[in-house]
Amino acid sequence: QVQLEQSGTEMQRPGSSVKVSCKVSGGTFSIAAINWVRQAPGQGLEWMGGIIPLYGTTNYAQKFQGRVTITADAATSTVYMEVSSLTSEDTAVYYCARGAGSMIIDIFFRHWGQGTLVTVSS
Amino acid sequence: DIQLTQSPSTLSASVGDRVTITCRASESLSSWLAWYQQKPGNAPKLLIYKASDLESGVPSRFSGSESGTEFTLTISSLQPDDFATYYCQQYKSSSTFGQGTKVEVK
Numbered sequence: 001q002v003q004l005e006q007s008g009t010e011m012q013r014p015g016s017s018v019k020v021s022c023k024v025s026g027g028t029f030s031i032a033a034i035n036w037v038r039q040a041p042g043q044g045l046e047w048m049g050g051i052i053p054l055y056g057t058t059n060y061a062q063k064f065q066g067r068v069t070i071t072a073d074a075a076t077s078t079v080y081m082e083v084s085s086l087t088s089e090d091t092a093v094y095y096c097a098r099g100a101g102s103m104i105i106d107i108f109f110r111h112w113g114q115g116t117l118v119t120v121s122s
Numbered sequence: 123d124i125q126l127t128q129s130p131s132t133l134s135a136s137v138g139d140r141v142t143i144t145c146r147a148s149e150s151l152s153s154w155l156a157w158y159q160q161k162p163g164n165a166p167k168l169l170i171y172k173a174s175d176l177e178s179g180v181p182s183r184f185s186g187s188e189s190g191t192e193f194t195l196t197i198s199s200l201q202p203d204d205f206a207t208y209y210c211q212q213y214k215s216s217s218t219f220g221q222g223t224k225v226e227v228k
Contacts, residue, residue: 035217037166045158045166045209047217059216062123095165106213108156110177112165 002026004034004096004113011119012086019082020116022096030054033099033107034079036070038092039115048094050105051079059105086120093117124148124212128220134228141197143223145210150191154214157186157195160222161206169208170195200225 007021022034035050049060053072060068069082083090094116097109125148135141145155153173158166168177170186173193183198197204205227210220 037219044222045160045211045219047211047219050217061216097165100171106154106216108168108171108211108213109158109166110168112167115165 002098002111004098004111006094006096006113006116009117009119011121014087014120014122016086017082017084018086018090018118019080020094020096020118022079022081022113024077024079024098027098028102029077030072030074031102033103033105034070034072035097035099035105035109036068036081037095037097037109039095040089040092043092046092048081050099052103052105053079054103057105083118086118088120091118091120124151124215124218126210126212126218126220128210128223130223131221132224132226134226135200136228137200137202139200139228141200141204141225143195143208143210143225145193145195145220147191147193147212151193151212151214153188154212155186155188155193156211156213157184158209158211159204159206160209166209197225 005023030053033050036048051058051070096113098111099107100110127146157170160166173188174186207224
């Protein structure tokens, strides 16, 4: 069965960057999109962007374009999401989620990682 | 960007109640809408996709429907395990989530 294992809790200073990983096991890594969704404390879900690992094709929410970079390493079946220029408003749990079906980023999510808490504080 | 307006934001209900949550889209989604359940400290869980298709393993008391740009998630008889927060998601163009509906004990 498909499993997504995310990297651990991060604490970062304002202005710095953070890179969160998501290792995928089961299924075919390269053809299913991996998306990132974040959730600020007590708030709702916010889609950030996604990638199709086979081609490196990405799609970002307009809000995050230029500040978020999503990459994939097929050799290790791992997707990375980096957020730069962090502020306190980036404090959130970050989830990776695997799209159902193949070769499409705009899709619903059947499998989710456990979440990674990123805290931005001076 | 496609906007989703979910209502109500909070719903108080009792076990056995029929519960309805609404999600209105700013434009046609051609049925490209999903529903998720999230409990505190956990990742969301897929319930419904393509507006009305029930995800495998999800109890049949959950159902989804569509009328134009209005989508509905119905729980036919609320069970103790169903107290949670529910989100709609459009995936017609990129992705957007509704603001969420918390179903709490009345």
